[in-house]
Structures are given as structure tokens and as C-alpha cells.
Amino acid sequence: MTDDLDNRSTPAPTAVPPVLDHRLANIEDLRRLAERATPRPFFGYLDSGSFEELTLRANRRDLDALTLRQRVLAGVGMRELSTTLLGQTSSLPVAIAPTGLAGLIRADGELHLARAAEAAGVPFTLSTVSICSIEDVRAATRQPFWFQLYVMRDRGVVRSLIERAWAAQCSALMVTVDLAVQAPRLRDERNGMTLRPQLLNLPNVIDFIRKPGWIVRRLRSPRRNFGNLERYVPGGPGKKPVPLVSAWIADQLDPTMSWADLDWIRSQWPGKLIVKGLLDADDARRAVQAGADAIVVSNHGGRQLDGALSSIRALPRVAQAVAGEAEVLFDGGVRSGADVLKALASGARGALLGRAPLYGLAALGEPGVAHALALIRREYDVSLALAGVRRTVDVGPEVLDVA
Known part of the structure; x- marks a missing residue:
């Protein structure tokens, strides 16, 4: 008698995606080479956190x-890694986070x-304080990208940045709210x-x-200043010294920003809106009331309030607070x-890298x-x-072992 298992059609297992260099076997290997x-x-600048870096370390520790629960005999030969983030198909449940000065880290x-x-x-996601401009990135890519917005004291600058992001067909605007x-x-x-570099x-x-x-790569690149912001610095058209632009940015940070400003941004931006920098469930609910399509549970990578809750500890209760009302992304x-x-x-739909x-x-x-993404x-x-x-x-939550 033939066992039914012998007659069952078994799909070929999904191949493990290759990486580009097995000598760089994980992100820590890349980190050492980067240093x-x-x-x-x-x-x-890339590696540090604020003050004593308590929250920076807590993000990793927690x-x-x-x-994770190890499960067996689950028939996992065919796997589907993709998802959608803000209506956009993503091959993985991740997005690249906005990071300032990436064009100084590497030309x-x-x-x-x-x-x-x-x-x-x-x-x-392109940062407001990037070296390459919105227009530079749009010219170098075919697919829509997200734009991250810092709210400046000069709301005319904010309006202009929003208009430029929309003209570049950015598919989402990510407003960072934890940098008052x-x-x-x-x-x-x-x-x-520092913001006034020495x-x-x-x-x-x-x-x-x-x-x-x-040094050679920097000298070869035409992009050496804050590409999104240099044009707004007083002094007329033309190139301006980096320290002058940096000092202007420092003066533009706005501690008066309030929920009314987020309401105003929502009225100005016709596309998907993401609010980044939330750790508190009440703040998350208020962001959804302001029209956020997604929120990012984040403590700014441990670079703002030192001693704040790690992002992963804050995530479950924030996700529960807005369940079904907004997508929840995780950063930290x-x-x-x-x-x-x-x-x-x-509780997250995707993670920011x-x-x-x-x-x-x-x-x-x-x-x-x-290579990092392949890893x-x-x-x-x-x-x-x-x-x-x-x-x-x-x-779902059953993937975690809570015993």
C-alpha cells in the first residue's frame, strides 16, 4: 500500500537569497568596515546617540x-516576503529611513x-537635511520615493519643500515631530x-x-552642501558656505511646533502622510486624528530624549492604540x-532601516x-x-515566545 505522502505534490523550497560577499556576513561586519x-x-555622526546613549543602547538591548518561537513541520517551502507599505508594494517589510548628511558619509x-x-x-525616504536634493534623487530614480520633512520656523520654507516633494511625485510625506x-x-x-561645525x-x-x-570621492562630487535647503538661506542666489547653511538650519529648529502645525501640513499635502517620532499611545491617536495615514514608533534612533523608552517596548501599546486606523512602522x-x-x-507593518x-x-x-539589504x-x-x-x-504576536 502506497502512503499518501508519497503521492503528494511537494513544491520546490524557496531558495535562500544570496549575499554579495560572505566575508561581510552581517551588519556588524559592514559597520567595522565603515568605521x-x-x-x-x-x-x-552616523553611530552616536544623545548624552550617555542610554536609549541608543536600550533599542538594541530590548x-x-x-x-522567537521555533516551529517545525510547518510546510514552509514556499514563502512570500513581500507586503504593502502605504499602498506601495515592497519586496520586504522594510523601508530605508530618512538619514541626514548621507552625502557626507559617502559622496x-x-x-x-x-x-x-x-x-x-x-x-x-529622503531627509530634509540631505546633501542631494529632492530633484537630484528624482532624476536618479524611476519609482516614487518618500520625503521626510522637518518643520522650520519659516513656514514659507516648509510650504516650498512640500510643493517640491509633490512636484517630484513623492508618494508619501514623513513629518518628523520629535526634534523640537x-x-x-x-x-x-x-x-x-555640530550644527555649527568645527x-x-x-x-x-x-x-x-x-x-x-x-576625500577623492568628495572632490569629484558636485554635491557638497545641503541640497534641499541651500536656496533658502539669505544672501541671494548662488553657492553659500556650508557653515553658513548649517548655522541657518540650527536657527530654524522650531520648539513652538504644535498639533495645529500638523493639521496645517495635512491641509497642504494631498498625498499619504506619515508622522515619525511617536512613543506615546495618546500622541499616536492624536496623529491619526490629524490625518496621518501611518505613524512611525521611534525615538530618533536614540538621538533625542536620552532615557526614553526603547522603540520596541513602546511598539505594542502604540500599535494597539491605532489598530485599524493607520499603518504602524517601527524604527530603532x-x-x-x-x-x-x-x-x-x-505590531508593526514594516520596519525602517x-x-x-x-x-x-x-x-x-x-x-x-x-549588500546590507541582501543580508x-x-x-x-x-x-x-x-x-x-x-x-x-x-x-502575528504568536511568533514571539513570551513564556
């Missing part, structure tokens, strides 16, 4: 503390990030990497000389595909970003399978 390749002030950095994200089929004042980042201060001290100059590849310490799975199991692709960018440019994809795929889940859309 060697990048001048100290810019690597410190993600590590979550455990033309925002273009490298955007192209690698597009090739990987995931959303990219900027918290000191002590590593940046020691390196002279970079040309002897230790920094020596460190720059030891990074000739970085993601370094692996397993971290992405933990975020989804805790901040430092992880930037380490790849700093280390190897666009191929490094592609995340492989780890997420394997973690999903070993947790006994076949599709991203099926991930």
Missing part, C-alpha cells in the same frame, strides 16, 4: 531580549541609497560635528588625511532580519547598501521559515 573607511566626525550618498532601495524593491530642540550628541561635540582641528585633519578615498535598532520579524510580531544601510553606504557605496533579506527569510510562517502578512 575604517569614513572620517571620524562623519562616522561618529530587541535582543525578545525571543552622493542619497543617490546610492535610493538606487539600491529601488533595485531591491523597497521604499526609500536638538539633544546634544556628545561624540559629535567632541568631534566638532571640524578643522588637528586630530580631525590627521584622520581625514588617512581616508584618501573619501534594526540590524537583522530577525529584528524585522520581531517588530512585525510586536537607518544605520544598517548607512554602514553599507559608508563601507562600499551603492554595492554596500545592496536583511536572507536573515528575514530564514527567520520567517524557522518560525513556521510562510507569508509576511501572516506574522
